[in-house]
Structure formats: structure tokens, C-alpha cells
Amino acid sequence: MDVLAGLLDGPRARGAFLLRMVMEPPWSVRIEDRAPLCLMCVTRGEAWIVPGDGGEAIHLRPGDVAIARGPDPYTAAGDPATAPRALIGPGGVCHTLEGEPLAQSMRLGVRTWGNASDGATTMLIGTYQMDGEVSRRLLDALPGLLHLPAGAWNGPLMPVLDDEISRDEPGQSVVLDRVLDLVLIAVLRAWFSRPGAEAPGWYRAMADPSVGHALRLLQNDPAQPWTVASLATACGVSRAGLARRFTDLVGEPPMAYLTGWRLALAADLLRGSDATVEAVARKVGYSGSFALSTAFKRVRGVSPQEYRAGGHQAPKPDSLPEPQHSSR
Template sequence: MDVLAGLLDGPRARGAFLLRMVMEPPWSVRVEDRAPLCLMSVTRGEAWIVPEGGTEPVRLRPGDIAVARGPAPYTVAHTPDAAPRARIGPGGTCTTLHGQPLAESLRLGVRTWGNAPDGATAVLVGTYLLDGEISRRLLDALPSLLTLRADDSGGPLLSLLDAEIARDEPAQSVVLDRLLDLLLIAVLRAWFARPGARAPAWYRAMGDPVVGRALRLLQNAPAHPWTVASLAARAGVSRAGLARRFTELVGEPPMAYLTGWRLALAADLLREGDDTVESVARAVGYGGSFAFSAAFKRVRGQSPQEYRNGNRAR
């Protein structure tokens, strides 16, 4: 499993919040849901996204895709200077700016929401409500708002998502989650592959025949008792050659990367599951809970149990 796959693994890819927003001007929605990732695409008309903090507004036309990275708020509107008329809070709650509920009054059908059934603008919205330590490596590499124009985005997938989003069939939520996953993967691949892109070092290194193989070995079998020598043997190069090339391309030595990967996996297991600390430790390659707890606390500043309790309380 690589970091891009890790973003969409487990509960992070289940139960995503999906809807079609249909609006007739004037309209403006303030988004303060603190979601880690939200994908938006205009299918009719146009919309403006106005990020927080003075960043230039972005105009979306049909086929364009934007990905907003939380938790910073932003506004989606018919013009960049429109005053917000509604607020989206955590969990997708919709209210006026004074807190009165709006969800029922703006409901237009299955997964369809807005102020006019035949409004001039339609926007597909897909929001990932949970994130984890694995996905954080990817999210931290993204700008607060990225956009792809229609020619560079996932056209066929957009059409499929648009056709499916208002259907109410058995297992429809699973179909929509998978379509959203595929669309997000296509968008991120296109974003990192564009000319002049500043993809993170680990992403670029995946394309190297030696370091890419070493990365996949570490990611797919984190519990294996890896050494630089055993990793180099599997990659078909010398120990010194792998250590030097890995550090140059990834930005840290192989064993440091492995430690970070193991602890990220462990953090997600602690957050999402009920396995004991001992079981989590062995699942990610530690001989027991004592060594694992010491490493976890050294990196994260709290014990595994404190981390689990804190996340569940939130």
C-alpha cells in the first residue's frame, strides 16, 4: 500500500458525504465543516471558490475540478464578492448564519440540495469526513486549494458520478464512494504529473526503479524485520548504493522512513480499531509493546493509549 492508496483505505473511503448542489443566483455558502478533503466540480453554469486568508478566488466552469484541503474555511458562491447566505458546519450540517436549520427547506431530492430545482448552477460535492496519519503525508503535500481545468480532469468519471449521485438503488452509497475514490485518484495523479508540479519527494521516488521498489517493499510489509542490507538485496543494489540513493530521493534514510511509516500505520490502527497496544505493536513490526510505546511517545509526545483515548474523546 502506498501513501496515495492509504488516503483511500479503510473508513476514510467509506460513507463520504456526497451531494449535488443546485443553485440560482444570488447564492453563497460558507463552508466551515473542517473536513480534511472536499472535491467539487461544476456540471452546469459556474461557481467561485473563495479561500480564507486573502488567497485569490478561483472560478470553476463545467468540467473543472477543485479540491479543498481542510480545516481552513472557504466560501462557494455565484460571484467572488457575494455575502454568505448559508453555513455548512461539521458533519455536513446546514444552517443560516444565525444558526437556524436549512437542510429540510433546501432539500430537492435524493442527495440533491439547493435553492431552485432548475437552478443555473449545479455542483457535485464529495467530502471525506475522516483522515488519518497515513493520509496526512499526502494531504500535507497539497495546497489549501488545487484546481484542474476540464481538459486535465477525470471527464468520464465525472459523468458517471453525476449520473449516479441522485439514484437511490441498493448499495448506492458504496457505488458512490468507489466512484469518488477513483475520481480523486485521477485528480491527484494529474495534479502531481502536470508540468512544473512540486510533487513530494516520496511521490517522485516511487517512479525510480530502485528506490520505488524499496518503498513498496517497506510499505507492503512494514512488520518484516528489514535492514538496509536485506532491503538492498531485494532491490538488487548494494547496501551503500541504496542508502545513498534512497536518502537523496526521499529525503531521509530507509530505516527512518520505515519507522515513520510503522508509527503512522499504528496511529491509524489505534484510532480506528480495538486491538490491544501489544497487537498493534506486533502488527507494525515491533517485538512488543514496551519498545513500541517508547518509539511512539518519542515521536508523538504521548503514549499509544493516550493517543487512542484522546482521539476517541474528540
């Protein structure tokens, strides 16, 4: 498993928010849902994404894709000069700027929402709602808003997502989660591989024979009692040489990288499973719950139990449309 695969393998979409938005100008929607990541693709017409920090707006045409990294707000609009007419908050809660609910009045069908069923612009939107800590290293490597034109990435799965998003079949949410994951992987590979890309050190380091091998070993077997010496032996290089080159390419020493990876895995397991702290500790390479708790609190400022207790969000009313289930 390479590093990108490892970062994407843990916090896969689980009940991701997926929507087809159909709009007729003038339109503008302010998004303040604080979701960690949202992927948007225009399939018809055009749209603008305006970051909330005053950064440069991006223009999306058919086949273009954008990723907005939370929790910062942004606006999607037919024209960047159009003032927002709707606001989407945490949990998909949608209302006018005056607070009037819009979820039902703008429902156009299964996972379809907008102001006109035959609107000039159609966007596919996929939002990861859970802040999976395994992906934090990945999210930190992304800009607040990225844009890939249609010709800059290979998007054969986008028509699949477009076809599946409005279906109401058994197991449909799982199908959509997996298709969204595949689309996201395709976009991120294209983003990091584009000419002149400022890819993170861990991504560039994968091409190095010794450091890339070391990264794969740490990713694949974090529970192993690794030392720099044992890692160097497994890679067939000297201890000093591996430590120096790893730090130069990745930006941190091998054991610091391993600690971060172990704690990220532990964080994801704490929020995504019912495993005991003891079991989580041993799974990620700590001798027991005390050792994990000490490291976890030192790095994250809270104990594993406190972190787990704060990991769940209550569902919100008046949210954007969920599937309209059939009676079969």
C-alpha cells in the first residue's frame, strides 16, 4: 500500500451526502456546513465557486471538478456577483438568509434539489461529512479550494455517479459511497501529478527507492516495533543514510512519521469502531492503553476517551433531500 492509498483507505465515505443540484439563473448558495471535504462537478451549464476568505473565484464548465476543503465557507453561484439566496449549514440544513426552510420547497426528486427541474446548470455534489483523522495529513496537503479542468483529469466515473445519484435501489448508499471514493482518488492523483504541482513530501518520496519502501512498510504494518535501524535493514540501506534521506524528502524523521500515522489510525478507530482503547492501542503499535493515552494526550491534548466522546454529531432537521424510498 502506498501512502496515498493508505490515507484514502481508512476514512472511506460512510453515508456521504450526495446531491444533484439543478439551477436556473440567477442563483447563489452559501455553504457553511463545515464539512471536511466537498467534491463538485458541473455536468451542464456553468457555475462559479467563490471562497469565503476573499480568494479568487473559480469558473466551472462541464467536466470541470472542484474540491472545497472545510471548515471554511464558500459560495456556489451562477454568477459570482449574485448575492446568496440560500444557506446550507451543518448536516445539510438549508434555509433562506431569513431562516425560512427550503429543503422541501426545492426538492426535485431523489437526491435532486434546485430552483427549476429544467434549469440551465446541473452540478453533482459529494460531501464527506465525517472528519476522519486518518485523512488529516491528506487534507492538510490540499489548498482550501482546488480546480481541475475537464481536460486535466480522467473522469470516466463521473457519468456513473451522475447515473447512480438519483437511483433508489437496495444498497444504493453504499454504491454511491464507493463511486464517490473512486472519483476522489482520480481527482487527487491528477492534482498531485500535474506539471508544477507542489505535492507534499510524502507523495514525492514514494518515487525514492529506499524512502518509498520505508513509507510502505510503515503504512502497511504500523504495529511492528519499528526502529530506524530495523527499518533501514528492511530497506537494505544504512541507518544514518535512511534517517537523513527520509527527513529530507518527507519533512520529518521516520519515527515521528510513524507516531503521527499510529495516532491517526487510533483516532479513526476510536470514532469509527467500538473497540476498546486497549485493543486500539495494540492494533496500532502501542503496548497498551496507558502508552496510547500518554502519546494521544501529548499530541492531541485530550485522552482517547475524551476524543471518542466528542466524535459524534446529532442529526439536524430541515436538511437537503435524502432518498425517497420506494415501498418495495
